Amino acid sequence: MASVEERLAALEARVFAEAAPERSAAGPASVFWALERLRELAPSPGAVLFTGTVDLPTAEHYEWQLGTPVERLLDEDWSDLGATLAALAHPMRLRLLREILGGRHAANDLAGVEGLGTSGQLYHHLRQLTAAGWLRTGARGQYGVPPERVVPLLVILAAARR
Numbered sequence: 001m002a003s004v005e006e007r008l009a010a011l012e013a014r015v016f017a018e019a020a021p022e023r024s025a026a027g028p029a030s031v032f033w034a035l036e037r038l039r040e041l042a043p044s045p046g047a048v049l050f051t052g053t054v055d056l057p058t059a060e061h062y063e064w065q066l067g068t069p070v071e072r073l074l075d076e077d078w079s080d081l082g083a084t085l086a087a088l089a090h091p092m093r094l095r096l097l098r099e100i101l102g103g104r105h106a107a108n109d110l111a112g113v114e115g116l117g118t119s120g121q122l123y124h125h126l127r128q129l130t131a132a133g134w135l136r137t138g139a140r141g142q143y144g145v146p147p148e149r150v151v152p153l154l155v156i157l158a159a160a161r162r
Contacts (some may be wrong), residue, residue: 045071087131
């Protein structure tokens with residue numbers, strides 16, 4: 001297994017190096033080109049940056065980036081973020097978000113997805129996600145992930161992977 005992990009790490013490094021823009025005419029950028037640029041822009045104690053470009057199966061396209069200085073993050077009261085994060089802490093809610101990003105926007109369509117429970121359970125979870133800002137409601141029972149939440153949601157999911 002260790003051998004497979006090493007080969008995967010080498011492959012990822014090569015892919016990221018090939019995808020990274022060149023930093024100078026002297027040669028290709030390092031694997032950590034984005035991190036190096038962040039260090040230039042946000043010297044010690046640093047910052048946290050996330051960014052992404054996303055093409056959904058629905059042909060929607062999103063680009064997003066957010067950078068926050070570390071001092072600001074450490075000085076904030078994190079307890080008010082509990083409800084936003086808790087809304088994601090249920091398998092059915094994560095499934096709903098995946099279905100909605102995949103193109104099922106109508107409550108009726110979501111109710112037809114096997115494994116999402118009763119209509120009462122469905123609407124309970126949709127309300128939780130809406131109250132936390134992960135969903136917006138539109139006309140005739142249409143739900144969507146707000147554009148400014150698509151990349152952050154995917155970043156949280158990527159960070160949660162092991």
